[in-house]
Amino acid sequence: MQVLTTAINEVKLIIPRVYEDERGYFFESWQQQRFADMIAPVTFVQDNQSLSKKGTLRGLHWQEEHPQDKLISVLSGAIFDVAVDIRPESPTYGKWVGETLSAENHRQLFIPKGFAHGFYVLSETAIVSYKCSDFYHPESERSIRWDDPNLAIEWPIKGPPLLSAKDALAAPFKVR
Numbered sequence: 443m444q445v446l447t448t449a450i451n452e453v454k455l456i457i458p459r460v461y462e463d464e465r466g467y468f469f470e471s472w473q474q475q476r477f478a479d480m481i482a483p484v485t486f487v488q489d490n491q492s493l494s495k496k497g498t499l500r501g502l503h504w505q506e507e508h509p510q511d512k513l514i515s516v517l518s519g520a521i522f523d524v525a526v527d528i529r530p531e532s533p534t535y536g537k538w539v540g541e542t543l544s545a546e547n548h549r550q551l552f553i554p555k556g557f558a559h560g561f562y563v564l565s566e567t568a569i570v571s572y573k574c575s576d577f578y579h580p581e582s583e584r585s586i587r588w589d590d591p592n593l594a595i596e597w598p599i600k601g602p603p604l605l606s607a608k609d610a611l612a613a614p615f616k617v618r
């Protein structure tokens with residue numbers, strides 16, 4: 443497993459060791475001890491999975507009172523995955539990182555607590571599976587507009603994205 447830093451130090455891009463043979467491939471998508479040794483001693487308690495059509499944008503979301511570390515993986519298709527630093531005291535507050543994760547490149551993104559998360563679907567469909575370090579607390583959910591001008595995220599978007607009603611009405615980013 444290779445762990446690469448991104449433009450925001452705490453957000454890590456993971457390139458797993460993939461074993462390929464004539465049948466296909468095998469890799470350990472998560473291993474607690476190696477993750478603790480190389481990234482952080484995180485206890486994941488919930489796995490989420492979503493399927494989205496091409497052009498879907500889910501996000502930018504986080505849980506305020508029950509913040510979640512997340513390990514994002516793509517089981518099918520490809521997404522542009524984005525993390526936004528929303529930690530009030532952070533020197534990179536309001537900064538974002540984006541990585542293309544796909545079932546083909548097997549890349550994963552570790553997004554710690556204190557970040558908003560969202561992704562845009564590049565393929566016909568994408569199945570995204572992600573591990574969370576706390577349970578779902580809907581009352582604690584917050585969101586920021588995907589296209590907030592103060593974030594200026596460079597989404598690889600062609601045309602208006604497919605949004606949930608909730609995301610279409612998301613709040614603006616709070617500039618410090």
Ligand SMILES: Cc1cn([C@H]2C[C@H](O)[C@@H](COP(=O)(O)OP(=O)(O)O[C@H]3O[C@H](C)C(=O)[C@H](O)[C@H]3O)O2)c(=O)[nH]c1=O
Pocket residue numbers: 490492500501503504559560561577578606
């Ligand atoms: C997040 C979540 C949702 N749900 C239910 C609530 C809704 O009835 C339905 C769809 O939820 P929502 O539209 O909020 O799903 P997404 O827009 O994919 O939300 C996620 O999008 C971004 C990318 C994230 O990182 C968050 O994990 C999460 O906010 O699933 C649950 O039952 N458990 C959960 O943990």
